[in-house]
Amino acid sequence: MHARTIDSLALDSYQRAARVVLANHLITRNYPDRIALPLIRRWATELREDLAELFGYRLEVTETTARLFPVLDQLDPGRPARTTADRLFDRRRYAYLALALAALGRAGDQITLSELAAQVASYTERVDGLDLASDRAADRDAFVDAVGWLAARGAVTLADGDAGGWASDPEAGEALYDIDRSVVFALFRPPRALQHLQSVGGLLGEEAGGGDTRSPALALASRSVRRALVEQPVVYIDDLAEPHRSLLGQEKLVHEVELVTGLRAERRAEGVALIDSSGRLSDVRFPGTGTLAQVALLLAGEIADLVLDLDAPVARIPRPEVPIADLVEQLDSAIPSATVFAPLADPFDIFATEEDSERQEQEPDIPEYPFIGADWIRDTVQMLAKRYGATFAAQWQADVPGLTTEVISLLERLRLVESVNSPELGAGLIILPALARYRGAIVTIRTRSESELFISPGDVGEPDAAPALVSSEKGSGN
Template sequence: MHARSIDSLALDSYQRAARVILANHLVTRTYPDRIALPLLRRWATELREDLAELFGYRLEVTETTARLFPVLDRLDAGRPARTTGDRLFDRRRYAYLALALAALGRAGDQITLSELADQVGAYTERVEGLDLAPDRAADRDAFVDAVGWLAARGAVTLADGDAGGWASDPEAGEALYDIDRSVVFALFRPPRALQHLRSVTGLLGEEAGGSDTRSPAMALAAREVRRALVERPVVYADELDEPQRSLLAQEKLVAEVESLTGLRAERRAEGVALIDSSGRLSDVRFPGTGTLAQVALLLAGEIADLVLDIDNPVERRPRPDRPLLDLVEQLDTAIPSNSVFAPLADPMDVFGPQEDSDVQAAESEIPDFPFLESSWIRDTVQMLTDRYGNTFAAQWQADVPGLTAEAVSLLERLRLVELVDGGLLILPALARYRGAIVTIRTRAETELFISPTQLGANTVPADSSIAPAESSTEKGSGN
């Protein structure tokens, strides 16, 4: 492992490079910034070997791009693509994005937005239930969001015009884009030919080897644990099988990830989390600024106070066993059967034998977690709104149900709670955020406008059962 032999004066640079590529997976001359690619090119050889050894990842670095090809151990619905305005992509935007990539791969050096829309519109005619009609504002907005996602990563660069003008009136507005073909080709490089897959789960599993001297099974388990550490905000031991739990408890394995990333691991009885104080491996900073982050923190504090009150114990329930089969089924139903090349297609039984895992689950003790009803969550957010609502963003002051849903979604994304039927299961990591202290800055008489940061919610981590990272993946969009 090169991280152990790099000079201490250069180690910080190496660790920053590792965090950048783990967080973004794709790095171009402008994305995520202009210094990222030169940094990665400096450490390309060492990173390539360390990422393969520790995680089984493959790294390709060229003059214009750096692309990390990760190994997926499970499907994760919590990393959606987002628009430049931070709105989640819907199915239509994902479809336009995929079709735009296909069109750009066949284009020249430049293309206008209307030409690209015409090509994508022609492709949609082959997809049942999908179309792109330039005369519909909703279609134009969704298409511009997909192109904006590509532009943010450098696949296309605006040379002239304005995409917003075309979205408002395609007859009067237009935009001309330069195409960076190297970025276009780097964006979509599946590890296997999609025409050979009958199920999306064919994209899961180990891809690259490493130099681990242990048995193949233990080496694979070790890489899975390391991947979990950098991809999940918190790695709970009860989510792992027995070999993985034993590996997670080893100081050496966690120390290897610390050496590569420069992050600090916090251990508790329930699991391990990497704390990302640098913010370079996190797609979500928590605690953070803004109404949603601060309401989520206040809600976490109220939940922790209730759950930890020994005089009024709350109901406890086991965590449901949900291997994301529903997500697999949803994705598999979108695969056109006529596009699968049957002679080389994988069988559908990609999960392997299930009996052993079922036996292990039956033999192991199933932990239970505090459960809070949805009505209590709604009432608590309403109470917080009544108390501090005049400091919230205007859109949330008038939409308490929406504020509740978004705050809970943020806590779930950070793996502090789990949404179940009728309410929330409270996961151990949330205890770190008990004791939230609110300070409200009042407006001075000399101030003309109200500051958007009047409400400040802070917390002092207590001796909780586990301390979570500020979401240690980044992957923010489209990885």
Template sequence: MALANHLVTRDYPDRIALPLLRRWATELREDLLELFGYRLEVTETTARVYPVIDSLDPSQPARTASDRIFDRRRYAYLALAMAALGRAGNQITLSELADHVAAEAGQVDGVELEADRASDRDAFVDAVGWLAARGAISLADGDASGWASNPSSGEALYDIERSVVVALFRPPRAVQHLRSVTGLLVGSDSPVDEDSDDDAARPTDPKETLRKVRRALVERPVVYFEDLDQDGRTALAADRTVADVELLTGLVSERRAEGVTLIDTAGRMSDVRFPSTGTIAQVALLLAGEISDRVVDPDADALAHHALAHHAIVADDDLVTRLDAAIPGGGIFDDLAEFGSPTGPVPDTGTPPATYPFVENSWLAHTVADLVERFGRTFAAQWQADPDGLRERAVQMLHRLRLVHIMSGGVLVLPVIARYRDVMVSVRDRVPQDSLFDSRSTDTEIEAQ
């Protein structure tokens, strides 16, 4: 529970989580620190895991109550709202909070909150809803949707849970001291050294190498040997490394020549369940099976192969560049400012990079269109009318699960996708419902496993 939800409150993710964590706080605190280097703080109202961030991960963005990914505006409102709540009293109305955020937003280039603009109100309510879901604020009276519809007549009053607000944002470094987001990848106990060459030449700590590999096992869907330097590969290959994580989490490991994945059969520790219900997850599973079959099809044309490492490095560098460009320069204390330094594995220059099959977007589009034709009656109407959007979302899910890697023109097929090669599909049609009390329905279901 603590690894799946780095913040646990009285109501988030449910009412039984916090009492359980408090009961086992001492043992968990020791285990998390020893195995992962994570710090656990437990109070009467919160349990907060402070992780060590080894690399930027764009696969777990903040989401609205309707599962929409936060955009830049929503992230800005969220940050400004947390700052305003930290200075507020025990209660605050939604309009008062909006006024505080609007005043602060006016001091940041490119950010503004106009209560007269419906899109701004919707984005602000999404940010407030994210805070409410985690227990930072709780609705005492009124309705946020009423304010979003008409701020002159609608209003909402919130109680502020200060301990949760404080626990939500505790970066390892003061963000006003950083010119680059990579500074957040460095532990607060380790100073940022501007001489990156000397930094890389320092001998590695075997215990820290083990912790880094264990962190990867619980933070990533799959850990490939190619992700790691030589020390990390040796640690991942050791049975004890994986066994320690299995013992703590109850997950079961699956080893292949290319890497290791932990299988969460209960779904308690995964932010994305797969296989799962819903059109996108179903199509992603079917597409994974089709891709696996295409890779091993002896009668089809041979697929081109490309190395993953270069494309992954370029993607990481691009993410850092975009995030750094969004840092408000006016909020940095120049006298204390530092540049961050990436802490990723050092590539082995003497080992040729592994290459993976490349599947073009045209083949993916044709395959998804065929799946829509065969199973479309089981899909949500929205996706039946938008096969291109369905393909994009399904491929994004496979990318997030590290089954494929998206690149220009198509995807690289990664080894773990082979576990879905023999996917079995059955379609169940139900006869029309004759009355309100008839258990039969007109729905058609798809089962894939």
């Protein structure tokens, strides 16, 4: 592993490059910033070999792009694409994005937005249930969001005009884009030919080879555990089966990930989490600024106090199985069977092994976790809104139910809670162990008097005229 031999003065630069490529997967001249690509190119050889050895990832670096091809061990519905305004992509936007990529791959050096829309509209005629009508504002907005996602990554660059003008009135507005073909070709590179797949499961897992030839199964398991450490906020030992549990407990394996990423691993009996104080690997900083992050921290503190109250123990239930199979079935149902090349199609998951079958037949101990009902969660967020509501962003002051939903969603993304619907106890949250690290939240409310325009740095007290909530927790954040 090259990271062991890099001089200590240069190691920080190497680790920053590793964090950037692990966080973004695609790096271009301007994405995620102008310094990222030169940094990756400097360490291209070392990164290519270390990422392949430790994680099974493939890194391709050219003069204009760096593309990491990760290995997915499972589907993750918690990482959707987002628009430039931070709205989630829906199925229509995903479809427009894929079809726009296909059109750009056949285009020249420039294309107008209306020409690209016309080409995508012609492609939608071949897809049942999908169309792009330029006279419908919703279709235009979705299409512009897809093009904006491509523009943010440098696949297209606005040369003239305004996409917003076209979205408002396609007869009066227009936009001209320069096409960066190297970025277009780097964006869509599936690990296997999609025409040979009858299930999305064929895109998951890692084929044997490229690891320790003396024990290929152990090498695959080791890389899977390392991938989990850099891809998940927390890796819980109860989520793993042997030999992954034993590997997670090995200090050497975790240290290798620390050395490459420059992050610090926090080990507990329940699992391991990498603490990213740099902010260059995490897609969500927590604790953080903003109403959602602050209310989530306050709610986590209230939950921890409730769970740790020995005088009023809460109910405990086992975690239900994650319905990944349902997600696979939904995605598989959308595969157009007419495009599958039957002679080379795989009727089952090619990565399934006899070891997996034996593991499924085992009946391990099922741990139980604290359960808190949905009513308590709603009442607690309502209490926080009454106490600190004047400090919230305007949109959440008038929508406490919506705030509750978004805060729970954030805590779920961080793997601190899980939403469940228990047959005996009803809807609520299962509280996962990592939430306890955010207990003891400290709240400070800064205020200004009516005669002041700004808050003085030392002013702390009860809210009166224009309060601002400042939350912190004991210890460092993710």
